[in-house]
Amino acid sequence: MDATILLVEDDPSIREITRLGLEEAGFTVQSAADGEEAIVRFRHDQPDLVVLDVMLPKRDGLDVCRTIRSESSVPVVMLTARGDAIDIVVGLESGADDYVTKPFEMPILIARIRAALRRAQLMDPAETLTLGQVRIDVPGHRATIAGEEISLSPTEFRLLLELVRRPGQVFTREVLLERVWGYSYLGDSRLVDVAIQRLRSKLTAAGGSSELIETVRGVGYRAGR
Amino acid sequence: MFGSFRTRLIATVFALIAVTAGAVGAVSYVLVKDSLRDQLVSDAVARAEFNINVLATADQLSAGAGRQEFETSGLADRFLLRGTGGLYAEFPDGETFASSLGLLAVGDMLSGQLRDIVARGEFGYEFLEIDDTPTLVVAGRRPPGGPDFFFLDSAEDITAAIDQLARVLLIAGLGVLILGALAAGLIARRVLRPVAVASQAATAMAGGDLTVRVPAETNDELGSLAVAFNQMATALEDQIGALVEAHDRERRFVADVSHELRTPLTALVNEAAMLQGRLSSLPDSDQRIGELLVADVARLRTLVEDLLEVSRLEAGSAAPEFVDVDPVRFLEAVIADRHPATRLDVRAPVPSVRADRRSLERIVGNLLDNAKNHAENAAVTMTVGVDADTLAVSVADQGPGVEPAQLPHLFDRFYKTDASRQGGSGLGLAIARQHARRLGGDLTARQLDPQGLVFDLELPVTVLLQAGDSAEMSQLQAEGEETDLTRREP
Numbered sequence: 158m159d160a161t162i163l164l165v166e167d168d169p170s171i172r173e174i175t176r177l178g179l180e181e182a183g184f185t186v187q188s189a190a191d192g193e194e195a196i197v198r199f200r201h202d203q204p205d206l207v208v209l210d211v212m213l214p215k216r217d218g219l220d221v222c223r224t225i226r227s228e229s230s231v232p233v234v235m236l237t238a239r240g241d242a243i244d245i246v247v248g249l250e251s252g253a254d255d256y257v258t259k260p261f262e263m264p265i266l267i268a269r270i271r272a273a274l275r276r277a278q279l280m281d282p283a284e285t286l287t288l289g290q291v292r293i294d295v296p297g298h299r300a301t302i303a304g305e306e307i308s309l310s311p312t313e314f315r316l317l318l319e320l321v322r323r324p325g326q327v328f329t330r331e332v333l334l335e336r337v338w339g340y341s342y343l344g345d346s347r348l349v350d351v352a353i354q355r356l357r358s359k360l361t362a363a364g365g366s367s368e369l370i371e372t373v374r375g376v377g378y379r380a381g382r
Numbered sequence: 383m384f385g386s387f388r389t390r391l392i393a394t395v396f397a398l399i400a401v402t403a404g405a406v407g408a409v410s411y412v413l414v415k416d417s418l419r420d421q422l423v424s425d426a427v428a429r430a431e432f433n434i435n436v437l438a439t440a441d442q443l444s445a446g447a448g449r450q451e452f453e454t455s456g457l458a459d460r461f462l463l464r465g466t467g468g469l470y471a472e473f474p475d476g477e478t479f480a481s482s483l484g485l486l487a488v489g490d491m492l493s494g495q496l497r498d499i500v501a502r503g504e505f506g507y508e509f510l511e512i513d514d515t516p517t518l519v520v521a522g523r524r525p526p527g528g529p530d531f532f533f534l535d536s537a538e539d540i541t542a543a544i545d546q547l548a549r550v551l552l553i554a555g556l557g558v559l560i561l562g563a564l565a566a567g568l569i570a571r572r573v574l575r576p577v578a579v580a581s582q583a584a585t586a587m588a589g590g591d592l593t594v595r596v597p598a599e600t601n602d603e604l605g606s607l608a609v610a611f612n613q614m615a616t617a618l619e620d621q622i623g624a625l626v627e628a629h630d631r632e633r634r635f636v637a638d639v640s641h642e643l644r645t646p647l648t649a650l651v652n653e654a655a656m657l658q659g660r661l662s663s664l665p666d667s668d669q670r671i672g673e674l675l676v677a678d679v680a681r682l683r684t685l686v687e688d689l690l691e692v693s694r695l696e697a698g699s700a701a702p703e704f705v706d707v708d709p710v711r712f713l714e715a716v717i718a719d720r721h722p723a724t725r726l727d728v729r730a731p732v733p734s735v736r737a738d739r740r741s742l743e744r745i746v747g748n749l750l751d752n753a754k755n756h757a758e759n760a761a762v763t764m765t766v767g768v769d770a771d772t773l774a775v776s777v778a779d780q781g782p783g784v785e786p787a788q789l790p791h792l793f794d795r796f797y798k799t800d801a802s803r804q805g806g807s808g809l810g811l812a813i814a815r816q817h818a819r820r821l822g823g824d825l826t827a828r829q830l831d832p833q834g835l836v837f838d839l840e841l842p843v844t845v846l847l848q849a850g851d852s853a854e855m856s857q858l859q860a861e862g863e864e865t866d867l868t869r870r871e872p
Contacts, residue, residue: 170649178652238644260648260683263655329706342715343743346705376706 160274163204164188165195165221166236167213175208178263184270192216196224206274208266209253210236211244219251226252230310232273236261249351254312255338256345272339277311288321288380290365302363312337313356316349320370320380329377353378391570392563399562407551414547418540422518427505430520430533433461438524438531446527449477461533467517468534474527484513488532496521500530509537516541576604580611592619637693643686654679681807688809691744692795695816702738702821706846709735709766709773716743717764721750724762724777732768735843741817742841745825748810749777749837755806756799757781757834772823773843780834792827814839 162184166172169190176186187202189195191214199207207225211218222233235248235256245256254276255269286293290303298314300307309317315337320328328336334344337352353370361367368381443455452458452471458481461469469481470488480486491510496519499506505522516537523530576599583594595615598608654676661672709732717724746764753762757779765776784792784799791797793815796808811825814837818825823841830836 168645168649171645171652174649174652174656178656181656238641259644260651260686263652331708331711341718342711343719346739347703 159183159185160205161185161187161202162270163195163198163202163207165190165192165198165207165213165218166210167191168210175263175266179208179267179270182263182267190214192218192221195221199225200228204231205277206232206234206270208234208236208270211238211248219247222248222251222253226310230277230308232277232311234266234269234273245345246347246351249348250355252310252355254310254352255348268339273312275339276315276337286318286321288324289369291317291321291360291369293318293321302360302365305363307359307363309356309359312352313359316352316356320378324380327373327376327379333377349378388570388574391573392566395566395569396559396562399565400559403555403558403562407555411544411548411551415544418543419537422535422537422540423507423520426518426520426533426535427507429464429466430505430522430531433464433466433533434522434524434531437461437464443524445524446474447529448475449473449479452479452529461531466533467536470532470534471529472532473529479529485534488512488519488534492519492521492532573604576600576608580607583611583615587615587618592622633693633696636689637697640686640689640693644690647683647686650679651683685807685809688807688813691813692809692816695813695820702741704736704844705739707735707737707739707742708732709768709775712739712742713746713764713766713775716746717750720747721754721762724750724753724764727763727765729765730767732766734846735768735773736846737773737841737843738821741821745814745817745839746775746777748814749839751806751810752837753777753779753781760834768843768845771842771845773839773841775839775841776836777839778830778834778836780830783829783833783835786829789827789829793825811837 162179164172164175164179164186166175166188167190172188172190176188179186187198187204189198193215195207195209195213196216198204209218209222213221216224218235222235225231225233232255233253235245235253237244237248237256237258245258248256254273257266257269284295286295292301292304294300295318298311300309300314300317316333319333319336330346330349331342331344333349334340334346335342338344338348340348353372357367357370360369366381371379371381373379437460438457442457443452447455449471452473458469458479462481468485469479470485471479472489473479478486478489480488488510491512493508496506496508500521500523503523503525505520507518507520510517510519512534518535518537520533520535521530576596580596583596586594592615595612596608598605598612657672658676661669661676664672710726710728713726717726750762750764753760758781760779760781762777762779765774765778767774788797788799792799793811795812797812798808815825818839818841821841823839825837825839828836828838
């Protein structure tokens with residue numbers, strides 16, 4: 158896999174060993190040591206994925222993540238402090254696709270990076286799906302509502318695709334975690350909840366019905382028929 | 383005791399008021415009664431003296447005169463004209479005279495005492511009930527030998543006045559008693575209010591509210607009690623505040639230390655992981671060192687993560703998050719992750735529940751780690767069941783177990799049953815129990831017969847779906863069938 162990764166981490170030891178690990182796994186790695194450098198690097202290098210520490214000097218990771226999201230749908234994997242629930246939720250809400258908690262192990266980080274890249278680069282069959290006003294051009298990774306394009310991150314796109322492919326079927330959070338994020342049963346269901354929130358607000362902002370994605374209490378989510 | 387003090391205080395004040403009112407009433411009754419009678423008596427006696435000494439003189443009536451002489455003298459009419467109500471007279475010859483027919487009976491009613499006084503030639507009086515009328519009888523003998531005159535005056539007016547007085551005093555007395563009771567209650571309340579307030583404050587303080595204070599309203603003993611109480615409260619609050627602050631500082635320090643350790647540890651963990659992949663390229667003599675380093679980094683990591691978990695639990699910062707859990711699938715996933723050799727024993731269908739999954743993962747994961755570390759190569763069995771609103775999970779190993787005396791200490795922090803044994807932070811079971819209790823459940827340990835150890839977890843949960851539905855749904859989802867599952871909801 159010849160993807161370019163932007164690694165943003167202020168601690169030199171972690172930055173260096175992570176870079177070594179990622180390079181060993183076959184990625185091309187650019188690195189930045191603070192938030193400002195991260196934005197400059199991001200604009201210059203156009204990476205395929207960003208690994209972003211939350212605690213950064215100058216501009217923190219959440220701020221950087223929001224800036225990146227406003228310019229691009231590139232996958233972002235956050236490095237957070239384990240169990241600091243607020244950190245994780247805020248990180249996801251600022252647009253991160255996934256997160257890994259410190260101290261992380263390299264195989265886990267690499268697995269999360271690969272899963273996120275797969276979502277962005279997956280080759281799909283040439284098909285077009287429609288559900289009400291929503292139209293999904295699968296190979297083009299584009300979704301439109303009444304002809305107007307909605308800007309979705311790869312994760313949000315795959316989530317929408319999963320739901321729209323089987324309208325009316327209820328997906329539990331676990332099933333969505335497995336199918337979209339590639340987690341086994343022990344993934345964090347907040348990933349799904351936050352991504353659904355973001356997806357839903359993008360759809361309604363583009364004029365879609367708020368009932369397009371329904372919450373089925375105690376079970377999960379489904380696309381309205 | 384406080385209640386009886388109040389009662390005693392009310393009773394004392396009331397009794398004091400009652401006795402005072404009674405005494406004042408009785409004394410004024412007696413004084414007024416005596417004064418009214420004295421007035422009546424002295425008037426009547428003065429009149430009798432005048433009648434006998436001035437009117438019935440020798441020129442009017444001869445000594446030892448009989449009834450006939452008296453009647454013809456016209457003295458009776460003169461006596462009556464002077465204001466006497468009635469007249470009864472006894473003559474030396476035994477004849478009697480009465481100004482009206484009814485008064486003839488007076489002779490039988492007179493006391494011997496009065497007759498003796500009269501016989502001595504003195505004036506005397508007594509009160510008699512004549513024709514249902516209280517009557518004052520003043521008696522005197524015309525010197526030297528008679529006749530004896532008994533002047534009768536109605537005492538009805540003063541008796542009525544005295545009766546009236548008694549009634550007024552009685553009513554006033556009752557009024558005073560009622561007022562007294564009210565006053566006693568009020569006084570007791572007023573006197574005891576600071577005590578009641580202090581008592582309430584002390585109760586609140588015992589309940590943990592150290593901010594309570596008592597208003598020091600008065601300048602008396604109760605006021606100083608309030609001041610002393612407040613001083614004590616302030617001292618207590620300060621001391622406990624200082625203790626809490628010290629404890630907080632200590633807790634923050636542990637949290638900060640663990641947090642700070644995390645960054646170098648992240649680097650270390652990954653460096654060790656990379657080293658592990660290259661161990662074979664090291665000279666044989668260095669390989670063992672590399673292995674030890676990798677193992678120790680792993681231990682250090684567990685320790686720091688557990689310390690972080692402890693500080694999070696202590697700080698109470700991580701609120702429980704309740705999500706839907708299919709216990710069997712969940713436990714299978716935890717087993718696959720932590721100790722794949724474990725056998726999961728499901729005896730009856732298990733329904734889906736709502737539970738804090740991350741805590742549950744912590745608890746069950748730590749129990750599996752514990753079994754892996756302390757019952758190496760021994761069979762480990764996990765059983766799961768949901769009974770009413772309780773999720774019960776047991777983890778049983780057939781390892782060496784522990785001494786009975788060690789059993790209660792298994793959940794102590796850093797408690798090691800075997801000093802030589804390594805692996806684990808010594809915090810895992812303590813963390814597991816803390817999670818269980820935080821969620822309103824409990825985690826206990828018992829010996830397994832003939833050998834081994836069982837940990838029993840009981841957690842209150844909300845049952846979501848019937849077991850049958852749950853199994854069906856998992857199966858459907860696994861197959862990815864297009865079925866409207868919501869219809870299956872009960």
